[in-house]
Amino acid sequence: MTGLLQINSDRAFVVELDEFSGPLDLLLTLIREQQIDITDIPIARIADQFLAAIHELGLNQAADYLEMAAYLLRIKIQMLLPRPIDEEEWVDPRAELVRRLLEYEQIREVADWLGRRAELRSERFARGWVPELPELPPPPIMLSLDDLVATAERLAESLPQRVTHRVVPRPLDTEGATRRIREILAVKEEFDWAELFDERPSVSDVISCLIALLELARLEEVELFQSEPYGMVRVRRAAASPVG
Amino acid sequence: MQPLARLVEAALFAADRPLKLDELEQVAPDAGRESLLAAVQELRDHYQADEHGVELVELAEGFQILTRPEYAEALAQARIVNRPRKLSVAALETLAVIAYRQPVGRAEIEEIRGVAVDGVLRLLLERGLIEVVGRGEGIGRPLLYGTTPAFLELLGLSSLDELPKMEELSVVLRPLAEEAGE
Numbered sequence: 001m002t003g004l005l006q007i008n009s010d011r012a013f014v015v016e017l018d019e020f021s022g023p024l025d026l027l028l029t030l031i032r033e034q035q036i037d038i039t040d041i042p043i044a045r046i047a048d049q050f051l052a053a054i055h056e057l058g059l060n061q062a063a064d065y066l067e068m069a070a071y072l073l074r075i076k077i078q079m080l081l082p083r084p085i086d087e088e089e090w091v092d093p094r095a096e097l098v099r100r101l102l103e104y105e106q107i108r109e110v111a112d113w114l115g116r117r118a119e120l121r122s123e124r125f126a127r128g129w130v131p132e133l134p135e136l137p138p139p140p141i142m143l144s145l146d147d148l149v150a151t152a153e154r155l156a157e158s159l160p161q162r163v164t165h166r167v168v169p170r171p172l173d174t175e176g177a178t179r180r181i182r183e184i185l186a187v188k189e190e191f192d193w194a195e196l197f198d199e200r201p202s203v204s205d206v207i208s209c210l211i212a213l214l215e216l217a218r219l220e221e222v223e224l225f226q227s228e229p230y231g232m233v234r235v236r237r238a239a240a241s242p243v244g
Numbered sequence: 245m246q247p248l249a250r251l252v253e254a255a256l257f258a259a260d261r262p263l264k265l266d267e268l269e270q271v272a273p274d275a276g277r278e279s280l281l282a283a284v285q286e287l288r289d290h291y292q293a294d295e296h297g298v299e300l301v302e303l304a305e306g307f308q309i310l311t312r313p314e315y316a317e318a319l320a321q322a323r324i325v326n327r328p329r330k331l332s333v334a335a336l337e338t339l340a341v342i343a344y345r346q347p348v349g350r351a352e353i354e355e356i357r358g359v360a361v362d363g364v365l366r367l368l369l370e371r372g373l374i375e376v377v378g379r380g381e382g383i384g385r386p387l388l389y390g391t392t393p394a395f396l397e398l399l400g401l402s403s404l405d406e407l408p409k410m411e412e413l414s415v416v417l418r419p420l421a422e423e424a425g426e
Contacts, residue, residue, distance in 0.1 A: 021333040022359035064359040103356055109413050110340035111333065114399060118331060121400035123313035124301070125325045127257060 023068035024104040026053060031101070039098055043079055047072035071097070172204055177212035181235065185222065190236040193224075245290055248275055248283040253309075256287075262306030262397065304396040305403050328398070338364045339373065339395065343407055347377045347388035365389065373398060 020026045030049055031038060050072055054065040078093035177196070184191055196209045213235065216222045223236045245253075255271045256263055268280050275283070284307055288300040291309075301310045311319065319325045331339070338361055341353045353361050368374045377390035396403065 021337055022357055024358040025333075068358060100356075100358070104358065106410070106413055107337055107340045107344075107356055110344065110408065111336040113408055114340055114343075115331070115333075115336050117399040117401065118328075118336075120313070121398060122328050122330075123316035124310040124400070125316070125319060126260070126308050126310050 023050075023054075023065045024101065025108070026050065026065070027068065028101060028105060028108070038101055041094055041097070043072065043076050043094060047076045172208045172211065174208050174211045174215065177205075177208040178216065181209075181212055181216060181222065185235070185237045190234055193233045193235050245286060246283060248272060248279060249286040249290070252280065252283045253287050256300070256307060256309045259308075262303045262308040264306040267306070301400070302402040303400060304393045332364075334359070334361075334364050335368060338368060339391070342368075342374055342389050343391050343395070343404065344410070346390035347380070348390075349380045349386035349388050351386060353389075 020029065027046070027050060030036075030046055030053070031041065036042065036046070047069070051069050054069060075093045075097060083090045180196060184195065193209065193213065197205060213222065213224060217224050220238050223238050225234055225236065226232070227234065251272055252268060255268060259267075265277060265280060268284070269275070269277065272280060284300065290296075291299045296312075297315060298309050298311050301308055303310075316327075320327050334357075337357055338353060341356050342348055345352065350361060350365060353365075365374070369376075372392055372394040374389045374395065375392050376387050378388045379385040380388050391404070401407070
């Protein structure tokens with residue numbers, strides 16, 4: 001952690017709080033940076049530096065740091081209280097803090113050791129070892145308003161233009177239909193009108209054929225009839241029509 | 245190599261985790277622990293003497309065949325293997341507290357680390373490095389955590405005894421073992 005804190009002559013700080021694993025880490029770094037004897041901490045100075053360091057923090061992340069700050073201030077005040085005449089009775093208000101710091105330092109040393117061991121272990125692989133661990137939930141999205149607006153605009157541009165009405169040419173081919181009817185009538189005297197279509201006729205095909213049939217019927221080239229109510233419409237060559 | 249050493253090699257090669265001596269005994273029920281340990285030693289020496297790309301490692305109270313560290317870079321580079329994700333400092337600190345004070349509850353970990361540890365505990369539980377080992381006395385009967393074999397495997401430790409002794413650390417406070425009984 002050395003060098004993370006830049007202590008200027010006026011004791012102003014630039015602190016990367018993400019670099020610290022907690023208030024004790026920050027406190028220990030302050031103490032080490034200034035080579036302070038941990039058993040004789042100048043509590044007033046350290047408390048001020050600590051407060052300055054956490055000043056930049058958002059409150060929601062800072063709860064642990066604020067708790068420590070309050071604790072330091074309490075010790076600072078206790079240090080200001082007059083001591084009993086008999087020095088033996090005086091209990092150093094910093095004792096508990098020192099104990100916690102030492103305890104934390106110890107854990108920190110073990111943590112570093114664990115980190116080194118894990119690093120060494122990660123250099124060796126078992127056969128077909130699959131170390132991939134369950135995916136962690138994605139971190140919350142950090143987004144500036146500008147980015148959001150820019151993205152929204154880009155998306156809006158890529159959207160297709162809205163269509164309110166579109167005219168689709170659907171030409172009716174009555175001439176073609178008429179030609180087909182005459183071709184079929186040339187070989188057959190009579191047929192179901194369904195024979196005029198493919199398996200999946202389009203609407204315009206059906207309408208074309210219908211118009212053609214009605215027109216031919218009007219011209220008395222064909223006769224249209226049904227053998228029963230709702231039965232299939234049949235087309236028959238008209239008696240008077242010229243063959244072929 | 246002796247037939248038993250070859251059998252041990254086959255078992256360790258086929259397994260996807262460190263095999264304990266008990267498990268090796270099931271592979272060779274008539275061999276006996278002594279000769280099995282000798283076979284393990286023979287296999288280890290064999291890998292050592294013939295300069296193989298793998299070696300036999302004592303791990304998580306068992307044995308496993310692992311590649312030698314000097315090939316890690318080449319293997320990872322070629323994407324033959326994936327390196328495990330590094331643990332954060334917060335995770336390592338939390339593991340350190342749990343490893344030395346287990347079984348230990350959340351409150352004690354937070355007291356030592358000086359921060360809330362809910363998130364870290366959840367992460368370590370998900371990764372299988374710690375587990376709930378019981379419930380403590382006191383208000384709400386808090387969950388107590390302990391380390392798992394996966395923790396040993398992650399660190400390449402054979403057992404918890406390989407953790408540094410408290411008196412070996414440069415910062416010597418009161419022995420933590422005494423406090424475990426508090």
